[in-house]
Amino acid sequence: MSKNKSECIQVVIRCRPLSKKERENGNEKVVQMYSREDKGEIMVGREGDEEPPKQFTFDKVFDEAIGQEQLFEESSRAIVGNVLEGYNGTIFAYGQTGTGKTHTMEGEQKPKEMRGVMSRCFEAVFNCIDAHKDAQFLVRASYLEIYKENIRDLLSPNPKNKLIMHEKPDSGVYVKDLSSFICKNYQEMQAVQNTGRKNKSMGETKMNARSSRSHSVFTLTLECSELGPDGKDHIRVGKLNMVDLAGSERQSKTDASGQRLEEAIKINLSLTCLCQVISALTDTKSSYVPYRDSQLTRLLQDSLGGNTKTVMIANIGPADYNTDETINTLRWASRAKNIKNKPRINEDPKDAMLREFQDEIHKLRAQLEMIQDGKDPGVTMAALGGQQIVEKVIKKKDEKKLKELEEKLIIEKEQIKKKADEERQRIEQEMNMADDEKKQVLDKLRQQEEEKEKSKTKQQELIKKLKKMEEKVLVGSEVMKEAKKQEKELKHTRKILEKENKRRERLEDKKQMADDELLKFNKKFGNLQEELDYVTGKLQKVWQKYQGVQNEIQEQQEEFLRDRQDMYDTIFELDTQLKLKTSIIENFIPDDEVKKVTDNSKWNEELNDWVLKPPKRFQKKKGGNRPVSAVGMKRPTSEYSRIAKGLGDVNPRFKFENILDLDLDMPERTTEDYQGQVSERVSTAINMILNQNEEEQTASVPIENLINFSDSILQEKPVTEKAARPKSAKRLKSAKKKASTLQQLPDDTQETETKASHDTTNPEDIPRAKGLM
Numbered sequence: 094m095s096k097n098k099s100e101c102i103q104v105v106i107r108c109r110p111l112s113k114k115e116r117e118n119g120n121e122k123v124v125q126m127y128s129r130e131d132k133g134e135i136m137v138g139r140e141g142d143e144e145p146p147k148q149f150t151f152d153k154v155f156d157e158a159i160g161q162e163q164l165f166e167e168s169s170r171a172i173v174g175n176v177l178e179g180y181n182g183t184i185f186a187y188g189q190t191g192t193g194k195t196h197t198m199e200g201e202q203k204p205k206e207m208r209g210v211m212s213r214c215f216e217a218v219f220n221c222i223d224a225h226k227d228a229q230f231l232v233r234a235s236y237l238e239i240y241k242e243n244i245r246d247l248l249s250p251n252p253k254n255k256l257i258m259h260e261k262p263d264s265g266v267y268v269k270d271l272s273s274f275i276c277k278n279y280q281e282m283q284a285v286q287n288t289g290r291k292n293k294s295m296g297e298t299k300m301n302a303r304s305s306r307s308h309s310v311f312t313l314t315l316e317c318s319e320l321g322p323d324g325k326d327h328i329r330v331g332k333l334n335m336v337d338l339a340g341s342e343r344q345s346k347t348d349a350s351g352q353r354l355e356e357a358i359k360i361n362l363s364l365t366c367l368c369q370v371i372s373a374l375t376d377t378k379s380s381y382v383p384y385r386d387s388q389l390t391r392l393l394q395d396s397l398g399g400n401t402k403t404v405m406i407a408n409i410g411p412a413d414y415n416t417d418e419t420i421n422t423l424r425w426a427s428r429a430k431n432i433k434n435k436p437r438i439n440e441d442p443k444d445a446m447l448r449e450f451q452d453e454i455h456k457l458r459a460q461l462e463m464i465q466d467g468k469d470p471g472v473t474m475a476a477l478g479g480q481q482i483v484e485k486v487i488k489k490k491d492e493k494k495l496k497e498l499e500e501k502l503i504i505e506k507e508q509i510k511k512k513a514d515e516e517r518q519r520i521e522q523e524m525n526m527a528d529d530e531k532k533q534v535l536d537k538l539r540q541q542e543e544e545k546e547k548s549k550t551k552q553q554e555l556i557k558k559l560k561k562m563e564e565k566v567l568v569g570s571e572v573m574k575e576a577k578k579q580e581k582e583l584k585h586t587r588k589i590l591e592k593e594n595k596r597r598e599r600l601e602d603k604k605q606m607a608d609d610e611l612l613k614f615n616k617k618f619g620n621l622q623e624e625l626d627y628v629t630g631k632l633q634k635v636w637q638k639y640q641g642v643q644n645e646i647q648e649q650q651e652e653f654l655r656d657r658q659d660m661y662d663t664i665f666e667l668d669t670q671l672k673l674k675t676s677i678i679e680n681f682i683p684d685d686e687v688k689k690v691t692d693n694s695k696w697n698e699e700l701n702d703w704v705l706k707p708p709k710r711f712q713k714k715k716g717g718n719r720p721v722s723a724v725g726m727k728r729p730t731s732e733y734s735r736i737a738k739g740l741g742d743v744n745p746r747f748k749f750e751n752i753l754d755l756d757l758d759m760p761e762r763t764t765e766d767y768q769g770q771v772s773e774r775v776s777t778a779i780n781m782i783l784n785q786n787e788e789e790q791t792a793s794v795p796i797e798n799l800i801n802f803s804d805s806i807l808q809e810k811p812v813t814e815k816a817a818r819p820k821s822a823k824r825l826k827s828a829k830k831k832a833s834t835l836q837q838l839p840d841d842t843q844e845t846e847t848k849a850s851h852d853t854t855n856p857e858d859i860p861r862a863k864g865l866m
């Protein structure tokens with residue numbers, strides 16, 4: 094296959110069974126699936142309905158009967174092989190909330206049959222590694238989530254910290270400081286996934302008791318080093334992204350509020366961006382793809398229209414009350430089928446970690462050999478030019494040899510100790526030696542013994558390090574290779590057999606149909622009238638099809654209107670929040686402070702947020718003038734001590750003192766007490782906010798209550814504060830007066846009054862409520 098041939102992303106559909114709740118509610122199934130030859134068809138709609146059912150065709154469709162294993166085999170197994178070849182691969186689950194995305198991607202650990210795509214990919218990767226005898230592998234794992242447009246590291250001790258996405262021209266998008274763990278086997282990788290899963294943002298909604306509130310991405314990086322036809326080692330790096338997207342949800346169905354609503358807004362916005370990217374990629378007229386509009390699309394940039402082999406698993410529910418959402422998911426999935434990627438093998442990348450590991454292992458082996466030969470590894474390595482000596486030593490992992498070496502070292506260490514003990518005993522028993530001489534000889538002996546032991550310990554440490562590094566680099570075994578080969582052949586034969594059976598069944602069906610048709614034909618065309626009926630019937634069918642298409646167009650328009658309404662709701666929600674914040678800023682934060690913050694703020698693309706420019710460093714205030722000494726004095730001294738000394742007082746406290754005049758670094762004041770009249774606008778804003786709060790608890794509260802409420806707040810303040818702010822009583826009086834005036838006005842006049850005060854455009858007319866709060 095050509096390396097850069099473009100190919101469409103593969104789209105498969107999975108429909109879950111009716112849930113217990115749906116069955117209890119009496120919901121009906123509206124989804125039918127048919128697998129035909131190499132395609133799968135889906136019909137959505139009920140038989141008795143006026144409108145004909147909607148029909149879609151995909152690469153593969155799976156109904157509720159499909160198990161986790163078969164789904165993996167038929168949708169994702171192939172991509173593991175591709176990743177091993179050095180391609181990047183992405184498997185992502187997309188669909189409405191509660192349709193089984195997490196069930197598909199993660200599943201359950203027990204029983205084994207319930208394991209999801211992710212665990213099965215891990216298993217497949219390590220099995221493939223086992224079957225590759227002549228290659229070396231390094232496997233790493235990382236796990237992140239995008240929660241409310243913030244990237245979080247699910248494997249970090251602080252998973253709530255925000256991470257930043259960057260882009261490199263050669264390797265594309267990457268997340269800075271994302272942790273990654275080297276895994277030696279399936280169990281280790283599964284443990285990494287379990288750790289991340291515990292940190293994922295989950296929550297209960299009306300549609301799903303354990304709903305993912307974030308998009309999560311598990312990345313498995315597989316580096317493989319193999320001897321190429323040129324006789325040199327080549328490294329391939331494949332990355333497999335396993336993505337569990339958060340589900341789209343309609344506010345009207347989930348009844349979400351507060352935190353859940355905020356999450357839902359962000360989820361829907363990022364999924365809308367995903368749909369826009371799909372739209373742009375499949376629209377031949379579109380020249381711009383809005384990847385940068387959301388963190389999700391930025392992260393999936395390579396998987397959608399990039400250099401990755403991608404599988405999209407679209408999850409749907411079968412119940413009638415979700416028909417609109419099901420059709421919507423199928424429409425986007427159907428469009429995604431036309432996205433073209435150009436997968437390519439990542440060969441010999443500069444930043445391959447496996448290369449670093451191999452070099453380090455070679456160096457350690459060389460050092461070990463040199464120590465054994467009695468050479469100083471540092472000197473010899475440098476003299477021979479490092480890498481050259483590394484190339485000379487055994488390249489292959491040889492566990493047996495290392496074990497022998499370890500055992501030999503233990504014995505040698507014991508021998509050194511034994512020999513030294515014997516020698517020590519001999520010297521101590523020596524009669525012809527003076528005590529001092531004995532001591533000297535014993536010290537020398539101890540020194541020699543320590544040096545020898547040190548050298549052996551160093552070798553032991555080297556072996557330990559070497560073993561640790563070699564353990565991380567994986568190599569397959571011959572036995573496994575054979576077993577895998579046989580298993581593969583068996584599977585292949587089974588598949589061919591199944592295909593043959595299916596083909597035979599299809600041929601028999603076709604023959605039966607042709608016979609039936611012939612019979613019908615002979616019957617129908619008995620006379621001309623029957624022929625006319627036949628043609629009319631055909632015409633009616635065409636007419637029905639035409640009407641079906643018309644209905645489809647109408648429904649698409651309705652869907653579009655619904656989506657638009659949803660967007661309006663979202664905009665309204667955001668607008669309301671913005672108005673509240675603007676009102677708070679306008680009424681309670683001084684103009685110059687707002688200006689200062691505005692002037693110093695700038696939009697940070699990486700953080701997707703506003704950040705303040707770093708403040709200019711305060712000019713260090715110069716210290717006060719250094720006090721000078723009086724004429725004839727060595728140092729500055731106080732008047733009193735001068736007189737005391739003059740009178741002959743020898744008290745040490747009248748010695749010269751170190752007097753320094755240091756100004757205290759007092760904080761600058763940024764607030765001021767409000768001196769003027771309270772404006773209508775301020776009192777109206779207070780009343781409005783208090784009114785809003787009260788309205789949430791009771792239907793309506795008389796304005797006197799609000800005034801009493803504000804009275805009580807003021808009375809609760811400490812006396813000292815009251816004394817410091819004599820104007821507050823006056824302000825309150827004015828607010829009371831305003832409120833009572835408003836109360837006397839009819840309802841619509843009040844509204845106009847409030848609006849008028851809001852519409853005031855002359856800033857001079859709006860005294861700020863500085864120091865009010």
Ligand SMILES: Nc1ncnc2c1ncn2[C@@H]1O[C@H](COP(=O)(O)OP(=O)(O)OP(=O)(O)O)[C@@H](O)[C@H]1O
Nearest residue numbers: 109110190191192193194195196301304305339340
């Ligand atoms: N194919 C299936 N067979 C049996 N049960 C399923 C299947 N798919 C989903 N379920 C069940 O449906 C429920 C919702 O599934 P899941 O949490 O995976 O949905 P989701 O699409 O990830 O939802 P969200 O987007 O809210 O995270 C779970 O209880 C799950 O066990």
